[in-house]
Amino acid sequence: MSTSNENNFGVSSILERGTVNRTSVELLTLKDRVAVVTGGQGGLGLEMALAYAQAGAAVYCIDLAAQPNEHFKHVQKEKAGQSLKGRLEYVSCDVTKQDNIWTTVGQIADKEGRLDICVASAGVLKGADVLEYSAADFQKVMDVNVNGALFAAQAAGRAMVKHNARGSIILLADMAGNIANKGMHTTAFNASKAAVIQMARSIASELGSKGIRCNALSPGYVYTEMTKEFLRDNPSLEKEWRSQNPLNRIAKAQELQGIALFLASDASSFCTGSNMLVDGGDTAW
Structure with a gap:
């Protein structure tokens, strides 16, 4: 408190x-604080987790794989070699299983005696023409991007209340929750991220009286493994993406560290229910 x-x-x-x-x-500073990051094995999740660990937090990266990949291990080892107290841990859990994520996050909080930060960044992107989009693919996107975000936020909120923490919950949304991306056939993804933005507002409204904040973070086009794979299948989009924002480029993943640290820390103590756009000005046009 x-x-x-x-x-x-x-x-x-x-x-x-x-x-x-x-x-x-x-x-x-996040010295002595405890964070959980879903989708934390790579992409923006790992980028945010590293920022928190470098600021002094014990960060538990939650992802589906039974064991972390080599990228995670390399980052974890590098962080361990730094002088700051923070650390990165890996935990396997399926965020689409409510009971599992509740239990996992609860156990982490009980072990550490607190939980201060939760980032729900687990997500999937499946593109297809809207008239051909299968029910199975649509449901998969919703299960991970929407249900997974809710279940993680629930788990964190419950742990924060139990341990009397004035915590911060950050839901990773996307500028696609605010606009329909030009040239992309991603109806399910866009709809899921719009849901996440409204979810953050609703959670903030309910949990504010308990001292818990909740915000959405909406990046624009960012180089991650997921977007790189998408661009490999759609190479003509990269130039178009660059042209769609005033900075005329695609963001690097590390450029999200600053806003992620702000939202997790005391620097944003009066910020809740917000949707933070970090899109290079894409939605300004």
């Missing part, structure tokens, strides 16, 4: 108390 000392920063503290014990930069 927040204390008066934790709020002793800014101009008002200088004027009222004559001193501050935290600087604005120190608001971004």
Whole structure:
């Protein structure tokens, strides 16, 4: 829980108390905090997890595979060699199974004695012409992108309440939840991310009284393994994607670290129910 000392920063503290014990930069620290990140084995999930670990948090990366891949192991080893206290752990769990994710997150929180941060970033992308989109593919996208986000947020919220934590829940959405991406046949993905954005608002409204914040994070086009695979199958799209935002480029995954750290930390203590667009200005046009 927040204390008066934790709020002793800014101009008002200088004027009222004559001193501050935290600087604005120190608001971004996650020292001694505990985070769970679904879809944390790679992509934006691992990128965000690394940012949290480098800021001092113990981060549990949850993904479907029984064992982490070599990319994760390499990042985990590199982080272990750094002087900061934070660390990366791997846990296998299927986010589409409500009981499983509730149990997994609950066990992590009980082991650590707290849970401060949850990022629901597990997601899939299946493209097809809207008139041919199969029920099975549509359901798969919804199961992972929508149900998985809800179940993770539920699990985290329950653990935060149990351990009396004023936590932050971040649901990974997409600019496709705000617009229909030009030239892409991704009705199910777009619909799922629109649902996630509204889910974040609803969760924020319900859990605010418990001191728990919830926000959606909507990136634009970002180079991840998932998007690279999509571009391999649709090579003409890369130039078009670049042209669709004022910065005329596709984001690097690490460019999401800053906003992810902001949303997880005390720096965003009055930010909840928001949809944070990080799209290079794509939706501005």
